[in-house]
Amino acid sequence: MPFAERSIAPELKLIEDVNFLQPQTSFMKNGIPVFMQKGGSQEIIKFELVFKSGSCHQSKPLQAFTTANLLKSGTKNKTSEQINQLWDFYGVSLQIDAQKDIISVGFVSLTKHLKPALELLLEIITMPVFPEDEMHIFLRNRKQKYLVNKRKVQYIARMHFAELIFGPLHPYGKMLEDDDFVKVVRDDLISFHQAIFYPANAVCFIAGNYPEEIVEIINKTLDNFYWEHQKQQENIIIKPQIPTNPKHYIEKKEALQSAIRVGKLMINRDHPDYHMLSITNTLLGGYFGSRLMRNIRQEKGYTYGINSAIINLLRAAYFFIGSQVGKQVKDKALEEVYNELRRLRQNPAGEHEIIMLRNYLSGSFLRSFDGPFMQSERFKEIFLFSQDYEWFKDYLKTLKNFTSEDIQKTAEKYLHEDQMIELVVG
Template structure:
């Protein structure tokens, strides 16, 4: 068969259309049950929860470890203002060496089994992510145990990492998105430790190696932590290998983040950023988490508003008005619940008009509920995303670790596509009316006050401090 000529080729628009209009998408078929994997989910005597899942598509093993790592020195972790700085330096220097291995030795041992390992930290948890060839699992676990129990955090490495971290923080702190995030967290949660997502440079500069070592000994503990292994493995055997490798990591409960303060509706706060040519709009309201029966309907309502590209916010603010390149709505989950976040960045001159349109779309979602077509489009996207998250070893490991941190198991993930398919248009409308009323939101507008305050004042619902 000869190749089509330029005159016979059809464009994507032509392929997706018929003489009477756009080609309709076929209806979703019945959702087939996701088979339960070969899995062991158990809690060791140390308090470490281990989830091992056989997924033998490739001869690899993915590892995820999540340790609750809040500041536990006061009520709800409210003390110890240097905790974020010490925790960040712990995460950046833990790979510098142990009593048995140098930094190069760690890298060589992991490279020998096709492995890698990395650490990160936030106000809620310390996270470890790694992988190795399936026959290198014992080496991966041995390196992990060595780092958890015997990291030395050398003085010279700490000094270098302090300088790098201070430089990164100073650069990040000038970024509008970081300024907006910090302002939003403080508006939502006051002085709760969850707001300390990034330490101050002066706090980092004051951290000593002894403080880092002391934090690791006191806070990097197995009780309440979750270790997930997914790959070409025998689940029961993998759990036994974890128990053996981490035998020395044997006691103590990690510090979990205390409940966040209740999010209350109040005016947005104008945060002055003199000379800024762009404004950051961040709006937030209370929501419900995965264990609530309304969660599926809330997910679909959120997608309709701004959870993916084919959403009302994108169509209004980007496609119709041209105010922004990006507008979104999302659910931020924590172990105790969830909040909604609506965000967009716009040019200073359209700050007030953009906020007006965001409020309009919130109100429209609440009183003009998503149509059946909108719900079906969101349903396709959400079910597809869920299934994609289960297709790879890495994606499945990360998803399971995230669920386990909130007390959920793989069963929740396997059953959720069917729950989404069962959500009715009426349930989505009820969720939209319950959670998206504009009066339920608070947040911040980070902008040049000199050029935006008058428009925001005329619009109302914005606190403008002199």
């Protein structure tokens, strides 16, 4: 082969197809649906139980978070120390994540340690005792972490912005207060556990190299535990409150940088315009080549990074542009943010920019389905939003066919600079 001719770019080949691996499905004997994605080059298994309730369903702040994290801190048969010793001995990475809408409890393990990991996971879910002193230690340590975070402009901006978007009473907008850490009592954990962690509220996702007889193994393990239908939790629907004043500033004299957030409530994934909105958002601030990144980092040097995103919660979605910029340039940076929003609807994108966006998004879509673990994550996403693989196919169709007019129309409708709420901290 001769050496390459560098002045000519290699020919680009488009991504023809993305291979969606539909999961294998089954049910545990207690009715929990199980979705499995097999494969991967390593003998690893990821096992996850998702409970379809989260901090939205709590009766006081930190109740969901503390309950989920304290599952591992003692059961009827084992102390917290014994449980921790076992996880570590088998090299199992326990993953507990309490979000607004869901709570996920699961692990990543070498396949050879599946059985003890499964046994221990079911034990902490079905028979936790929530020792009082463990709870106090946990909350005290978390409070310290929170007090450190409160010194960071980025953290303050994130918390206050959610409050601005949803209102202080909405479960997505309610902010933590220092006192919340001492108000949680053991009964809160017991009652929340009863209300949330029951089979009919759960769904199971498995990925990696699991044994063929995985469902039998789960069922056999279930024999060791009493786990039945408990209390039904009710659904919470509160209307977000739109703030009357769109501009907010929290001063931090000692800060060297200002955290900026500009955004609004947004349509969610089930809306017919959503795919086009998601593509438009990427053009604006969703990748390194985005307009915001080019302008505010690569041309002006005001920041290390700026991005925009749509946050999809189950019951509502919002959009935001976020950055940390030098304090002395915060006004100029904001001006450029609004300029970019205006340009997005007023000036059509050039052909090169459209192709770059389309190709980049095709590649990142392909990347997001790479291997059983990613496939499982993407399936979980559509499952939780009660969607199916058609949703991905629609996205690909939109991606293939969108035009610069589509972007302008979408920006006009959803990303008008006059609709935005602004928060600056620092």
